Amino acid sequence: MPPVISVEGLTRKFGQLTAVDNISFQVEEKTIFGFLGPNGAGKTTTISILCTLLNPTSGKAMVNGHDCKKDPRLVRSSIGVVFQDSTLDKDLTAYENLVFHAYIYGVHKKEIKNRVEDALRFMGLFERKHDLVKKFSGGMKRRLEVARGLIHRPKVLFMDEPTLGLDPQSRSHLWEAISELPKEHGVTVFMTTHYMDEAEVCDGLAIIDGGRIIARGSPEDLKRSLGGDVIFLKTKDNRAAGLKIKEILGIVPEENEDELFLTSGRAEEQIPAIIKALPDMVLSVRFQRPTLNDVFLKFTGREIRRQDVTGQDSLKEDLRAYVRRH
Amino acid sequence: MTDLNAIYVIVMRELKKFVREKSRLVSSIARPLIWLFLVGAGMSRLVSPRAGMPYTRFIFPGILGMTILFSSIFSSISIIWDKEFGFLKEILVAPVRRSSIVIGKSLSGTAVSSIQVFIVLMVFPVIGEKLSFFQVLATLLIGMLVAFSIASFGIVIATFYENYESFSVIMNFIIMPMFFLSGAMYPIKLLPSALRWASRLNPLTYGVDAIKNIMFRAQAGPMGPDFSFTADILVIVLSSVAFVILASVFFERKQ
Numbered sequence: 175m176p177p178v179i180s181v182e183g184l185t186r187k188f189g190q191l192t193a194v195d196n197i198s199f200q201v202e203e204k205t206i207f208g209f210l211g212p213n214g215a216g217k218t219t220t221i222s223i224l225c226t227l228l229n230p231t232s233g234k235a236m237v238n239g240h241d242c243k244k245d246p247r248l249v250r251s252s253i254g255v256v257f258q259d260s261t262l263d264k265d266l267t268a269y270e271n272l273v274f275h276a277y278i279y280g281v282h283k284k285e286i287k288n289r290v291e292d293a294l295r296f297m298g299l300f301e302r303k304h305d306l307v308k309k310f311s312g313g314m315k316r317r318l319e320v321a322r323g324l325i326h327r328p329k330v331l332f333m334d335e336p337t338l339g340l341d342p343q344s345r346s347h348l349w350e351a352i353s354e355l356p357k358e359h360g361v362t363v364f365m366t367t368h369y370m371d372e373a374e375v376c377d378g379l380a381i382i383d384g385g386r387i388i389a390r391g392s393p394e395d396l397k398r399s400l401g402g403d404v405i406f407l408k409t410k411d412n413r414a415a416g417l418k419i420k421e422i423l424g425i426v427p428e429e430n431e432d433e434l435f436l437t438s439g440r441a442e443e444q445i446p447a448i449i450k451a452l453p454d455m456v457l458s459v460r461f462q463r464p465t466l467n468d469v470f471l472k473f474t475g476r477e478i479r480r481q482d483v484t485g486q487d488s489l490k491e492d493l494r495a496y497v498r499r500h
Numbered sequence: 501m502t503d504l505n506a507i508y509v510i511v512m513r514e515l516k517k518f519v520r521e522k523s524r525l526v527s528s529i530a531r532p533l534i535w536l537f538l539v540g541a542g543m544s545r546l547v548s549p550r551a552g553m554p555y556t557r558f559i560f561p562g563i564l565g566m567t568i569l570f571s572s573i574f575s576s577i578s579i580i581w582d583k584e585f586g587f588l589k590e591i592l593v594a595p596v597r598r599s600s601i602v603i604g605k606s607l608s609g610t611a612v613s614s615i616q617v618f619i620v621l622m623v624f625p626v627i628g629e630k631l632s633f634f635q636v637l638a639t640l641l642i643g644m645l646v647a648f649s650i651a652s653f654g655i656v657i658a659t660f661y662e663n664y665e666s667f668s669v670i671m672n673f674i675i676m677p678m679f680f681l682s683g684a685m686y687p688i689k690l691l692p693s694a695l696r697w698a699s700r701l702n703p704l705t706y707g708v709d710a711i712k713n714i715m716f717r718a719q720a721g722p723m724g725p726d727f728s729f730t731a732d733i734l735v736i737v738l739s740s741v742a743f744v745i746l747a748s749v750f751f752e753r754k755q
Contacts (some may be wrong), residue, residue, distance in 0.1 A: 186616060225593050227592060227593060228590070241700075247595045248595075255589075257589055259586045261584055261585075261586035261587055261588075261590040262587065262590075263513070263582075264585070264588075265517055266513065266516070269671075270516070274509050274513055275590070276614075277505045277506065277508065278506045278509055278510075278590075278591065278594040279502070280505055280595070322590075404542065415719075430606035
C-alpha cells in the first residue's frame with residue numbers, strides 16, 4: 175500500500191528565513207504519525223503546506239495521492255484539520271458548527287443529521303449539542319473540533335498541537351479518542367506535538383528542529399539508537415569533572431544548563447565508578463532510561479522546552495465583546 | 501454542487517447570527533431613521549422649497565443607500581472577525597472555490613441588508629412620499645443588487661486587513677466618505693469638480709441614483725437623478741462582477 179502522505183525535499187522560505195528546509199518523509203495509512211519538535215521548528219508551516227493553505231517554495235507534497243500544490247481541492251476534500259487555535263464559530267451551537275461543516279464539505283443532506291450526531295457522541299459532546307460554543311471549556315472546544323474534522327470522513331486528520339493548553343484530564347480524554355481514530359474510523363492521524371508522552375504513543379515519528387528533520391523512526395527505534403541510560407550529574411567544577419570522566423570511561427560528557435550528561439550502557443554500574451573518580455566534587459547524580467526527550471537532547475543538544483499558551487485567545491474574546499458593545 | 505451547498509450554508513450562518521443579535525438589528529435600523537428625521541428635519545429649514553422637493557424627500561433614496569452601505573459592508577468585514585478568531589481557516593481548508601466563498605459572503609450581506617432596507621423603506625408614508633407597489637418592489641430589487649455590489653466591495657477591503665483595530669480606519673476613511681460622496685445628502689451636481697469625480701468612482705453613487713430614478717425620475721434640476729437608470733444598473737452589475745473576481749483573487753493569494 176502506498177503511503178498516504180509523501181513529502182519529498184520540501185522547503186519553505188519566508189524572505190530570509192527558511193522555516194522548512196528540505197524535508198522528506200512518508201506516512202503509512204491508518205497510523206498515528208507524530209511531528210515532534212520545539213516551537214518554531216517548522217511544524218505548523220509543514221502542516222499548512224500539507225493542508226494547502228501555503229505553497230511550498232520548492233519540493234513536493236502529496237496527500238492521498240494528490241499534489242498539494244496542483245490539486246488543492248482534491249487534497250482538501252480528503253483531509254480534516256484541527257488547527258492550533260480554535261476555528262469554531264463561538265456564536266453558533268456545537269450542532270450548528272458541525273452542520274456548517276457538513277454542508278461546506280458537500281455531505282449529502284440526508285446523512286448530515288446522522289453524521290453530526292455520531293461525531294458528537296464519539297467525542298462525548300452529544301448532551302451539549304445545543305449549547306453555544308462560547309460556553310464550552312478549552313477541552314470541549316478541542317474535542318468539538320476533532321468531531322468536526324471527522325464529519326466528512328477524511329482519509330487524513332491533521333492536528334496541530336491538539337492538546338496544547340488543555341488541563342491533564344481533558345488531555346487524556348482527548349488523547350483517548352485520538353488513539354482510537356485509526357482503528358475506529360480508518361483515519362490516518364498526522365499530528366504535531368512537543369509533549370513527549372504523546373509522541374511515545376505514535377506509530378511513527380519525525381523529530382524536527384530548525385526546519386530540518388533530524389531523526390525518524392518509531393519511538394522504540396529512536397530510543398534504541400541512543401545505546402543506553404543517560405547519567406546526569408552536577409559537580410563543583412563541570413570542566414574538570416568532564417575531563418576526569420573522559421579519562422575513566424572514555425566518554426566525553428556534554429553540558430546542558432549546568433548539568434553534565436552522558437550516555438553509557440548501564441547506569442547502576444557506572445555511577446559508583448564516576449563518584450569514586452570525582453571525590454568531593456559530585457553535588458548530585460541521577461539517571462534515566464532513555465526517553466524521547468533524550469533522543470531530542472542527543473540530536474539537538476537541548477531539551478524541548480514546554481511553553482504555555484498565551485492568554486491571547488481570551489484577550490481576543492474580551493476585545494471582541496468590547497468592540498461589539500461600542 | 502458542493503459549492504452551492506457552501507454558498508447556502510454561509511448565508512444561513514449570517515442570517516442565524518443576525519436574528520440572534522437583536523441589538524444589531526435595532527441599531528442598524530435606528531441609524532438611518534435618525535439621519536432621516538433628525539438631520540433631514542434640521543436641514544430642510546436651510547433648503548429652499550424652490551429647490552424642487554422637500555429635503556426629507558430628497559434624502560430618502562440616500563438614506564436607503566446608507567442602510568445598504570452600512571449593513572452590507574458590516575456583514576462583509578465580519579470576515580476580519582472570522583480571520584481573527586480563526587473561523588475563516590475552517591472555510592479556507594474546505595474543498596470549495598474561493599469565488600463561492602466570496603459569493604456566499606456577498607449574498608449574506610445582501611440578505612441582511614434587504615431585511616433592513618425593507619423596514620426603512622416602509623416609513624415612506626411618514627415623510628409624505630407616495631410610492632406605487634411597483635416602485636416599492638423595484639426599490640427592493642435594486643436594493644439587493646446594490647447590496648451585493650457593496651458587500652463584494654467590502655470583501656475586497658476585508659482581505660487587506662488582519663484585525664479589528666482596522667475597523668475605525670475602514671469606518672472613517674471608507675464608509676463615511678462613501679456615504680457623503682454618494683449623492684445621499686446633497687446633489688453631486690453641486691459639488692466642486694474634484695469631489696464630483698470622486699463621487700463618480702464611488703459604487704454607492706449609482707445605487708443611490710438608481711433609487712432616485714425609481715422614486716422621482718421626472719424630477720429635473722439638481723435634485724433629480726444624475727445618470728440614466730440603465731447606466732446605473734450597468735455600473736452596479738459590472739462593478740459587482742469586478743469586486744467578486746478581485747476578492748476571489750485576493751483570497752486565493754497565498755503568502
